[in-house]
Amino acid sequence: MYKALSALFLIVLLLTGCSGMRVVDSQVTSFAPARVPEGSRYTFERLPSQQNKATAQDQLEAMAEEALAKVGLSRDDQAAGYSVQVSASQRAQQDVLDRPALGWNLGWMVGNGGVSVGRGALFPGLDVRTSYWREVGLVIRNRATQTVVFESHATHDGPWSDSDAVLPAMLDAALQGFPEPPTGVRRVNIEIAR
Template sequence: MYKALSALLFIVLLLTGCSGMRVVDSQVNSFAPKAVPAGSRYRFERLPSQENNPGAQEQLEAMAEQALAKVGLVRDDQGASLSVQVSVTERAEQSAMDHPALGWNLGWRVGNGGVWMGRGPLFPGLDVRTSYWREVGLVLRQRSTQTVVFESRASHDGPWADSEAVLPAMLDAALQGFPTPPTGVRRVNIEITR
């Protein structure tokens, strides 16, 4: 009976560990040379390079629109006093993991996600970890003068491939403290669901 109860408890712990929250920790650097009043209206502006992939840019702008609404800005393509440029840079990097040997060196090694037999991996691919680096940028300009009134960048490096969940958290981090964010580089943690 105790074995069955222990097994059930172990399974419950595994499932709750997988269904919880995760933290997107971003390095943020913001600049606010001019005050932006709450309720200001904006429209998105695109660089020529962003016009090459309009679908991806529209998705990014939809994420940014939600983040900007949280800080009190209103999208108004006709009556906007501000223009907003939003950008993202993403890359995936694979790195080999270390493999400390366990046992009597009889041809088996186990460690850091890899199981090796002899000179090669027993389960190929478990010895490689993929890390996803992303950076989002926001630049707000006064449309009448093209003066930058707010600029912010947030970067994050982590194991999650799902940009559609990570990027909104990074945009929220980039806007933390808006319209007068702290000066200097800071770490901002945003919790999202798994």
């Protein structure tokens, strides 16, 4: 009976660990030299390098449009008083772990994220972790004067490869506190579904 209850508890614990929310923690730096009134209209502006990657930029601008709507701005390509330039860069990096999650070493070792026994890798590849670094940037200009009225950048480094879920959270983080965000570097946590 105790074995059956223990097994059931373990299964429930594992299933709940796989569902729920995850946190995208971004380091955000924002500058707001002039206030952008709520309800302002904008259009997207592209650099020549972004025009060469039209499909990817269309997707990024669609994500930014949703984030900008949350802070009270609306896209209007005909009567826009502001232009928005949005950018994103990302890279994947393989990190070799000091201690693999499972492997062979001299003697026994348990703890600190690892279980090892003996010598050499028991499961090759478990000593490598892929990390995804991303940065998003938003620059808003007054179209009449071409002056920058808002600039924000958010960076995130994490284990998730699904940019379609992570980038919108980073854009939300970059716009947190808009139109008068706090000064200095700050950490912004945005929860998204697993």
